[in-house]
Amino acid sequence: MSTSVEADVLSSQAASAIEPSHLPNETLTQMYRTMFLIRRVEESLLELAESGKIGGAMHTAIGHEGNAVGAAAALRREDYLTCTYRGHHHALARGMDPKQAIAEVLGRRDGFAKGKGGSMHFIQPELGLMGANGIVAAQVPHAAGMALAAKIRGEDRIAITFFGDGAMYQGVMHETFNMAQKWRLPIIFYCENNRYSEMTPISRTSSVRELYKFPQAYGMESLQIDGNDVEIVHAAVSQAAARARAGEGPTFIEGLTYRLAGHMAGDLETYRTPEEIDAQRAHEPLVVLQNRLLERGVDEKVLADIRAEVEEEVAAAVEFAQNSPWPDPAEAYTDVFAL
Amino acid sequence: MRKTTYIQAINEALREEMRRDESVFLIGEDVGHYGGLFRVTRNLLDEFGETRVIDTPISEQGFMGMAIGAAMVGMRPIVELMYMDFILVCADQVLNQGAKMHYMSGGLVKVPMVIRGQQGGGKRYGSQHSQCIDSLVAHFPGIKVVAPATPYDAKGLLISAIRDNNPVLYLEHKMLYFTRGELPDVGEEVIVPIGKADVKREGSDLTLVTFGYCLLQALEAAEELAEEHGIDIEVVDLRTIVPLDMETVLASVAKTGRLLAVHESQANCGIGGEIVARVYEEAPHLLQAPARRLGMAPVSIPVSQTLEEEILPWKRNIKAAVLEMWRQPVAA
Numbered sequence: 175m176s177t178s179v180e181a182d183v184l185s186s187q188a189a190s191a192i193e194p195s196h197l198p199n200e201t202l203t204q205m206y207r208t209m210f211l212i213r214r215v216e217e218s219l220l221e222l223a224e225s226g227k228i229g230g231a232m233h234t235a236i237g238h239e240g241n242a243v244g245a246a247a248a249l250r251r252e253d254y255l256t257c258t259y260r261g262h263h264h265a266l267a268r269g270m271d272p273k274q275a276i277a278e279v280l281g282r283r284d285g286f287a288k289g290k291g292g293s294m295h296f297i298q299p300e301l302g303l304m305g306a307n308g309i310v311a312a313q314v315p316h317a318a319g320m321a322l323a324a325k326i327r328g329e330d331r332i333a334i335t336f337f338g339d340g341a342m343y344q345g346v347m348h349e350t351f352n353m354a355q356k357w358r359l360p361i362i363f364y365c366e367n368n369r370y371s372e373m374t375p376i377s378r379t380s381s382v383r384e385l386y387k388f389p390q391a392y393g394m395e396s397l398q399i400d401g402n403d404v405e406i407v408h409a410a411v412s413q414a415a416a417r418a419r420a421g422e423g424p425t426f427i428e429g430l431t432y433r434l435a436g437h438m439a440g441d442l443e444t445y446r447t448p449e450e451i452d453a454q455r456a457h458e459p460l461v462v463l464q465n466r467l468l469e470r471g472v473d474e475k476v477l478a479d480i481r482a483e484v485e486e487e488v489a490a491a492v493e494f495a496q497n498s499p500w501p502d503p504a505e506a507y508t509d510v511f512a513l
Numbered sequence: 514m515r516k517t518t519y520i521q522a523i524n525e526a527l528r529e530e531m532r533r534d535e536s537v538f539l540i541g542e543d544v545g546h547y548g549g550l551f552r553v554t555r556n557l558l559d560e561f562g563e564t565r566v567i568d569t570p571i572s573e574q575g576f577m578g579m580a581i582g583a584a585m586v587g588m589r590p591i592v593e594l595m596y597m598d599f600i601l602v603c604a605d606q607v608l609n610q611g612a613k614m615h616y617m618s619g620g621l622v623k624v625p626m627v628i629r630g631q632q633g634g635g636k637r638y639g640s641q642h643s644q645c646i647d648s649l650v651a652h653f654p655g656i657k658v659v660a661p662a663t664p665y666d667a668k669g670l671l672i673s674a675i676r677d678n679n680p681v682l683y684l685e686h687k688m689l690y691f692t693r694g695e696l697p698d699v700g701e702e703v704i705v706p707i708g709k710a711d712v713k714r715e716g717s718d719l720t721l722v723t724f725g726y727c728l729l730q731a732l733e734a735a736e737e738l739a740e741e742h743g744i745d746i747e748v749v750d751l752r753t754i755v756p757l758d759m760e761t762v763l764a765s766v767a768k769t770g771r772l773l774a775v776h777e778s779q780a781n782c783g784i785g786g787e788i789v790a791r792v793y794e795e796a797p798h799l800l801q802a803p804a805r806r807l808g809m810a811p812v813s814i815p816v817s818q819t820l821e822e823e824i825l826p827w828k829r830n831i832k833a834a835v836l837e838m839w840r841q842p843v844a845a
């Protein structure tokens with residue numbers, strides 16, 4: 175048995191023809207900034223983890239940025255979002271302050287959850303960020319419940335939930351597909367298919383390769399797109415959001431993407447070759463967007479300035495987080511029950 | 514005052530709270546058109562419609578998770594589990610998700626919801642439809658657990674549970690459904706606070722702490738023990754298992770000097786052991802004899818009537834446990 179995923183499964187050639195959004199250069203440049211910010215935060219976190227400053231499991235989204243940033247730009251701030259333990263990119267794309275994000279991963283007082291949630295439990299309700307989850311697929315029904323709440327109240331809000339290819343095999347996923355479709359809930363199911371669940375390619379475990387075909391069995395609108403192209407993601411999520419707001423029910427989007435770093439900090443990555451990863455770098459989200467911006471006449475100098483600015487911001491955030499005090503021990507006993 | 518059944522009391526609380534607060538909704542299997550397998554939610558669909566009384570597919574993880582999500586954004590869902598045994602099917606959502614969300618978020622979100630349904634033996638439903646899960650759930654922080662035994666407490670505690678800002682497991686018992694008791698007239702508010710035990714029978718010789726259907730069994734046992742052996746038992750109805758009202762328990766033990774904790778979930782790792790331990794930790798000097806616990810035997814629940822009666826901590830077993838304590842020497 176080969177240790178790497180077969181080449182055809184790694185293609186970003188997606189099944190659904192979708193007209194990409196043609197976003198204004200200023201918007202795209204802003205998205206580039208956010209994607210680069212995510213990249214640098216994740217890389218900095220990996221460095222902190224390597225130097226032993228982060229305990230537990232930390233999963234970075236290096237290579238996934240296009241999915242998060244394209245979707246965030248297509249949605250409203252009041253729309254609800256849930257995601258997996260691999261959720262830093264969604265939080266930052268929704269506007270979480272990197273200082274609070276990094277401090278939380280380090281378990282410090284200035285983290286958004288005072289150090290009680292950590293890397294796997296990003297949450298910030300004021301940004302519509304309603305929880306990353308440590309249990310594969312558990313966040314999926316939560317988003318459907320938020321969509322149900324919006325529907326009961328007659329609100330114009332929708333929900334989006336992000337999960338990996340591995341989550342497709344959890345029973346609760348299918349329970350939620352069925353109810354969401356039956357009740358025409360305003361929700362978008364977004365699968366970030368990075369071709370691996372932890373260390374195992376789905377080609378080794380799944381009897382169905384094209385994940386977007388699962389929800390079709392429930393009668394759901396379902397697409398497979400290139401998740402590394404932010405304008406395609408934006409277009410697909412915009413269409414799905416419009417359908418949801420119009421009362422036409424859920425949409426499933428399978429975004430083909432690739433995780434350029436290990437599953438978690440410390441992953442030995444014995445299951446894939448450096449060649450496989452290198453081949454993916456040519457079509458990773460930052461490269462795709464950078465080439466697009468240059469093609470559309472944006473000066474490389476503008477992008478270089480953005481990168482320099484982000485470098486400074488992230489360095490300052492890391493510094494801030496490392497200087498943030500540890501939580502008071504008494505904090506361990508609060509928030510068990512809400513008042 | 515009037516007499517109603519336990520089922521009627523729950524149904525009234527649901528109706529009144531749904532009228533009072535639009536964010537309250539019901540979700541579960543057969544709760545709408547059929548009115549619940551045990552008819553607890555009957556006629557609610559007529560008044561509140563399908564948006565607020567939702568019949569689900571057989572997807573416990575899915576609809577439990579959806580209720581949690583809805584609660585996180587300010588709704589107050591009430592989830593019916595047809596049999597409490599099925600909580601194990603969606604244990605991740607209840608114990609790993611709903612119960613922990615407030616803590617993991619450092620207090621940023623609340624999960625105000627009620628999970629209700631019936632548990633317990635006595636009807637010969639066998640191992641997967643008869644167990645009591647109170648002790649199991651009580652082990653997890655972040656979820657309150659209540660188990661009312663009378664129509665009055667059923668109505669009052671359900672209203673408190675619905676208004677609470679945390680997940681509350683509200684445990685009914687299948688043997689209680691058709692029992693009757695006094696209830697104030699419709700329109701008069703009935704509120705029983707969560708976390709407050711109630712002395713249901715005063716006595717001077719022994720404190721029997723219990724809840725749920727065991728309360729009725731304990732009260733009968735107490736009457737018979739008084740008559741047959743002259744033993745005067747004080748029966749404390751916990752009503753709430755989490756948080757435990759140790760104050761009431763200790764006040765009673767201070768009076769009687771003896772403690773027996775009784776419940777239908779297993780004695781092994783059960784809440785009775787917790788109560789006994791806390792009395793030893795907090796006020797061992799109050800005890801004139803070793804404190805004891807009585808719960809279900811460490812077996813799965815058998816179907817046969819004689820076998821079920823053998824293992825459930827009901828009247829016969831309660832009386833035996835008390836008499837055994839009585840034969841123990843009393844400390845000086």
Ligand SMILES: Cc1ncc(C[n+]2csc(CCOP(=O)(O)OP(=O)(O)O)c2C)c(N)n1
Binds near residue numbers: 368
């Ligand atoms: C219920 C459950 N089972 C197993 C795990 C351990 N685990 C964490 S991530 C992961 C792989 C999930 O893969 P996928 O859904 O493709 O998402 P990805 O990590 O690739 O983003 C596993 C098995 C878990 N967290 N929860």
